[in-house]
Amino acid sequence: xxxxxxxxxxxxxxxxxxxxxxxxxxxxxxxxxxxxxxxxxxxxxxxxxxxxxxxxxxxxxxxxxxxxxxxxxxxxxxxxxxxxxxxxxxxxxxxxxxxxxxxxxxxxxxxxxxxxxxxxxxxxxxxxxxxxxxxxxxxxxxxxxxxxxxxxxxxxxxxxxxxxxxxxxxxxxxxxxxxxxxxxxxxxxxxxxxxxxxxxxxxxxxxxxxxxxxxxxxxxxxxxxxxxxxxxxxxxxxxxxxxxxxxxxxxxxxxxxxxxxxxxxxxxxxxxxxxxxxxxxxxxxxxxxxxxxxxxxxxxxxxxxxxxxxxxxxxxxxxxxxxxxxxxx
Amino acid sequence: xxxxxxxxxxxxxxxxxxxxxxxxxxxxxxxxxxxxxxxxxxxxxxxxxxxxxxxxxxxxxxxxxxxxxxxxxxxxxxxxxxxxxxxxxxxxxxxxxxxxxxxxxxxxxxxxxxxxxxxxxxxxxxxxxxxxxxxxxxxxxxxxxxxxxxxxxxxxxxxxxxxxxxxxxxxxxxxxxxxxxxxxxxxxxxxxxxxxxxxxxxxxxxxxxxxxxxxxxxxxxxxxxxxxxxxxxxxxxxxxxxxxxxxxxxxxxxxxxxxxxxxxxxxxxxxxxxxxxxxxxxxxxxxxxxxxxxxxxxxxxxxxxxxxxxxxxxxxxxxxxxxxxxxxxxxxx
Numbered sequence: 001x002x003x004x005x006x007x008x009x010x011x012x013x014x015x016x017x018x019x020x021x022x023x024x025x026x027x028x029x030x031x032x033x034x035x036x037x038x039x040x041x042x043x044x045x046x047x048x049x050x051x052x053x054x055x056x057x058x059x060x061x062x063x064x065x066x067x068x069x070x071x072x073x074x075x076x077x078x079x080x081x082x083x084x085x086x087x088x089x090x091x092x093x094x095x096x097x098x099x100x101x102x103x104x105x106x107x108x109x110x111x112x113x114x115x116x117x118x119x120x121x122x123x124x125x126x127x128x129x130x131x132x133x134x135x136x137x138x139x140x141x142x143x144x145x146x147x148x149x150x151x152x153x154x155x156x157x158x159x160x161x162x163x164x165x166x167x168x169x170x171x172x173x174x175x176x177x178x179x180x181x182x183x184x185x186x187x188x189x190x191x192x193x194x195x196x197x198x199x200x201x202x203x204x205x206x207x208x209x210x211x212x213x214x215x216x217x218x219x220x221x222x223x224x225x226x227x228x229x230x231x232x233x234x235x236x237x238x239x240x241x242x243x244x245x246x247x248x249x250x251x252x253x254x255x256x257x258x259x260x261x262x263x264x265x266x267x268x269x270x271x272x273x274x275x276x277x278x279x280x281x282x283x284x285x286x287x288x289x290x291x292x293x294x295x296x297x298x299x300x301x302x303x304x305x306x307x308x309x310x311x312x313x314x315x316x317x318x319x320x321x322x323x324x325x326x327x328x329x
Numbered sequence: 330x331x332x333x334x335x336x337x338x339x340x341x342x343x344x345x346x347x348x349x350x351x352x353x354x355x356x357x358x359x360x361x362x363x364x365x366x367x368x369x370x371x372x373x374x375x376x377x378x379x380x381x382x383x384x385x386x387x388x389x390x391x392x393x394x395x396x397x398x399x400x401x402x403x404x405x406x407x408x409x410x411x412x413x414x415x416x417x418x419x420x421x422x423x424x425x426x427x428x429x430x431x432x433x434x435x436x437x438x439x440x441x442x443x444x445x446x447x448x449x450x451x452x453x454x455x456x457x458x459x460x461x462x463x464x465x466x467x468x469x470x471x472x473x474x475x476x477x478x479x480x481x482x483x484x485x486x487x488x489x490x491x492x493x494x495x496x497x498x499x500x501x502x503x504x505x506x507x508x509x510x511x512x513x514x515x516x517x518x519x520x521x522x523x524x525x526x527x528x529x530x531x532x533x534x535x536x537x538x539x540x541x542x543x544x545x546x547x548x549x550x551x552x553x554x555x556x557x558x559x560x561x562x563x564x565x566x567x568x569x570x571x572x573x574x575x576x577x578x579x580x581x582x583x584x585x586x587x588x589x590x591x592x593x594x595x596x597x598x599x600x601x602x603x604x605x606x607x608x609x610x611x612x613x614x615x616x617x618x619x620x621x622x623x624x625x626x627x628x629x630x631x632x633x634x635x636x637x638x639x640x641x642x643x644x645x646x647x648x649x650x651x652x653x654x655x656x657x658x659x660x661x662x
Contacts, residue, residue, distance in 0.1 A: 051481045051578045060481065078481075080472070080578065175630050204630040208579045209483075209572040214376060218624030221369045223354050237483075241572060248496060250362050267485055 042299055043073045045093030047103035049130075050081040052207050053237045054265040058329030059104075059129065059285035066288030072295070081174070083107050087114045094121045100295050104129040107176045115139065124298045128291055130178035136306060140298050143290050143308040145283045147179045151186020153281045153314050154260050158197070158230055161258055161278065165196040166229045169219055171205040171212055171242060173234040180204070183234045183262060200224050205238035212241030220249045233261040236268035236280055243276050254278050254317075264315060266327040272320035279316040285329060334596025335608030337647040341640060342615045349622055356625065365498040369621055371506075377617035378505035379404070379564040379581070383588035384595070384609035385516050386446075386557030391592050393533045393553055394601025395453060395460035400561040400588060402471030403445045404581030407565025409478040411438035412486050412575035420480035431490045435570075439562035445471065446558015447551065454550035468585065475577035484575040495570035505567050509610075512563065516556075516606055526604075529553065533601025591616060594644045615640070 044067065051057050060076075067074035075098060077089035083106050093101050094117055101123050105111055108131070115138040118125050129144040158166070170187070173180030184202075191197050201224055205212035212233065219225045233239035239261035246253040253259055253276045261268065264282030271277035290308055297304050315323055349356035349369070359368035383400045390397045413421040414434035429437070445467060452463040486492070497504050520526030532539040532546055540546055561581070569575045593599060594615060595608025619640050623633050646652045 051476065051483075054483055057482050078476075172630070201627045203624060203627060206579075209574060209576065210568065210579065213572060214620075215624055217372055217376075218369070218621055219627075221355065221372070222625040222627065224627065244496075244572065249367065 041071060041073045042100070042296070043075065043096075043098045044295055045075045045077070045089070045096070045098040045101045047077045047079055047086045047089040047093070047101075049079055049086075049104050049106045051078065052081055053235055053263070054267060054329060055235065055237075055263045055283065055285050058265070059287060061329070062286040062288035063128075063291060064288075066292050070292055070296070072292065079106060081106055083110055087111075090114050090118065094118055094123060097121075098123065099299055100124050100126060102126040102128055102291060102295065105132040105178070106130075106174070108133040108178050108181065109176070112138065126291065126294055126298065128287055132178075141294050141304045141306055141308060143287060143294060143310070145310045145312050147182030147283075148186035148189070150262050150281045150283055150312055151183040151188075152190045153186075153312065154183070154232060154262055154279070155187045155190035155194075155197075157279050157281070157314055157316065158232065158258070158260050159190065159194045161260075162197065162230060164194045166258070167198055167200045167224075167227045168230045168232055169216075169225075169228045170199050170202040171215060171231065171233040171238045172202060173204070173207045173238075175204050177207075179262075180207075180234055187232060199232075200227065205233070205241065207235050207237060209237045209241035209244075212238030213245045214241075216242035216245035217249070220245065220251065228257060230258040230260070233259065236261045236263040236265045236277075239277060239280075240267055240271060243271060247276075264327075266324070266329055269315070269320050269324045269327050272315070272317050273324055275317065279314055281314040282312050284310050284312065334603075334605050334648065335611045336596075338594050338596070338608065338611050338615050338644050341644055341647075342611060342618055345615070345618045345622060345640075349625075353622070353625060356622075361501065364501065365503070366501045369625060371503065373614060373618050373621045374506050374509075375503045376621065377614045378509045379568050380584055380587045380591055380616065381509055381610050381613035382512060382560045382564040382567075383557075383584060384591040384613045385512060385606060386553075386560035387585075387588040388592045388595070388597055388604045388606055388609040389516070389520070389529055389553045390460070390557050391533075391589070391597055391599060392529045392601055392604035393550060394536075395550070395553070396464065396589065396599070397446075397449065397554060397557045398461065398464040398585050399445065399449060399467035399471055400557060400564075401581035401583060401585040402468050402475065403442050403558055403561035404565035404568055404584065405472055405475035405575075405577045406445060406478065407438040407442045407562040408569030408575040408580045409475045409484070409577050410441045411435050411566045412484040412491070412569050413478055414438075415491055416484055416486055418479075418482065418484055420482065421484070422478045422480070431493075435494065435566045438566050439559065442562020442565060443555050443559040446555040446561070449558065450551035450554035453554060454547040472577065475575075475580075479575060479577045481577070483577075486569075486573050486575075492570055492573045495567050505571075508563065508567065512560065513606065513610060520606065525552075530603055534603075587613070587616060590641060594641060596648060615644075 048060055079085035101118055111132040112134050115134055125139045127139045127142040131142050201219055203215045205215045231242055239259050243253040258278050260279040262281045262283055264280045268277055268280045294304050356369045359366050411434045414429040415431055417428045449464050452458045453460050495505055499507055528544050528549055532544055532549055568580050591612030592609045595605055595612035597604040619637055
């Protein structure tokens with residue numbers, strides 16, 4: 001029993017070290033002007049969703065490198081796509097008394113108690129990337145793309161490509177997450193104007209390649225699968241998985257079935273250049289600069305707008321090749 | 330215990346297929362496309378492979394009255410090692426080893442899985458740490474190790490060599506099915522043609538008695554957990570090969586629970602003792618048959634987990650002697 005205790009303690013130390021490593025940000029590097037603030041370093045706790053996709057990895061990278069550049073002490077916690085881990089992380093940030101808490105909520109609901117704790121402790125909270133379903137006074141600002149708009153852009157592109165007529169299969173993101181809810185909503189907003197564009201199949205692929213592939217594989221064999229002319233995936237990774245499933249079924253992705261997805265990761269551009277993916281609506285993951293602009297303002301007590309929208313645009317096969325070299329993530 | 334503890338899960342599997350035969354057109358049809366068998370039935374077996382491989386190892390572990398929670402994380406480690414060694418991305422932790430051919434990388438990945446299992450075995454067999462605690466350690470830390478290996482990135486493997494293991498076919502059947510068959514035969518032979526299976530059951534049933542008749546509980550547990558790690562290693566390279574990428578965060582996530590469920594549904598008691606490999610395989614296939622049915626029929630995501638739970642409850646009730654006893658009394662009363 002004693003030994004078990006020691007071992008679990010050891011486990012915590014090991015895990016602690018891992019996250020400690022990531023938070024270590026060697027200062028200076030001569031890359032950018034460090035914040036001229038004398039004395040105490042700004043301490044920011046960031047609770048990230050996980051590393052479920054290439055997009056998220058690029059997002060994390062942007063936040064980390066920006067913290068390093070500005071000489072901010074970033075305490076980074078990876079929640080492995082679990083809300084309870086995020087709540088734990090935020091609670092520990094409160095206990096540590098960080099200057100600012102930032103987080104990207106994995107799902108929309110359930111944040112009110114922990115955010116109220118932060119508010120009571122006098123720590124400002126900045127929301128990045130996904131909006132939680134809480135009263136607006138619980139956070140200072142929300143920085144992120146407009147997911148509804150992304151869904152609308154995807155639908156508009158598809159309606160044009162298909163001349164307003166298609167049977168569509170939808171691969172949705174993690175059930176209950178803001179991007180899944182909003183991208184579904186935006187897509188349907190536009191579809192309402194196109195009576196012959198019809199979603200005949202919708203199923204979650206959890207934003208991962210493996211699930212996207214499994215779902216598409218089953219769909220292609222289902223009775224309604226034979227009529228599918230287009231696929232709308234809530235992120236690129238699921239689209240990439242779906243492409244593999246089509247290839248294995250002897251269907252030409254991008255030709256027999258038109259595919260549109262959201263995010264704009266490098267692998268998606270490669271797939272477009274190869275003619276297997278038709279369109280991706282970029283959702284810029286490089287939020288780091290915007291995030292730390294807001295954090296520094298908040299720390300100085302300056303006003304920040306309640307909503308900072310990151311502009312998105314779309315790329316299709318005609319523009320993908322030119323853009324590919326610029327893709328870092 | 331009666332013979333064929335898995336008969337109820339087999340019956341339920343039959344029911345699921347029967348349901349599809351009637352209500353899902355084309356579900357049971359198998360055609361040949363590009364020289365490979367193509368159909369939902371093939372998908373079920375193909376997609377059940379990772380969980381079924383884990384269930385093979387898990388059945389032995391559970392038979393010793395233990396449990397292995399770390400297999401999902403070991404899959405992530407194995408996939409990361411395999412993809413990383415083939416691609417050698419700039420931040421890969423093992424960059425000192427250089428780019429390896431696919432076969433070498435995959436063998437090393439399976440070996441890494443076995444080493445992880447060995448680690449569990451040492452903790453449990455020699456240091457007598459409770460299996461739940463010991464394997465929980467690697468379940469949590471193991472995914473961290475996988476993320477450390479890949480530096481948190483998804484490592485995508487270009488080309489078709491790496492994908493051949495999971496996507497390629499042999500004699501029309503997807504390779505994972507053959508791999509599973511080979512592993513199942515190996516495990517079957519190991520446990521039924523040698524005394525190993527008997528030792529495992531004896532040690533799970535009554536460790537004290539097993540000790541006094543001369544069964545070495547320490548090395549037995551070492552062997553059992555290493556085998557479980559080996560299975561996870563193989564499942565890991567199949568999962569990575571299937572999507573041509575190592576996804577340290579999602580590979581094998583919660584799959585340890587599916588494996589435990591498969592073993593339980595297959596009629597092996599969590600308290601140890603007698604075990605059924607055939608039952609574990611049927612359990613894994615049953616769970617996947619339900620998943621594939623749900624996906625093919627386009628049933629909403631919200632109810633997916635409930636349907637799975639209902640299936641498990643049904644099997645467990647059917648397997649419970651006291652449930653039968655209650656039914657019998659009701660009938661006679």
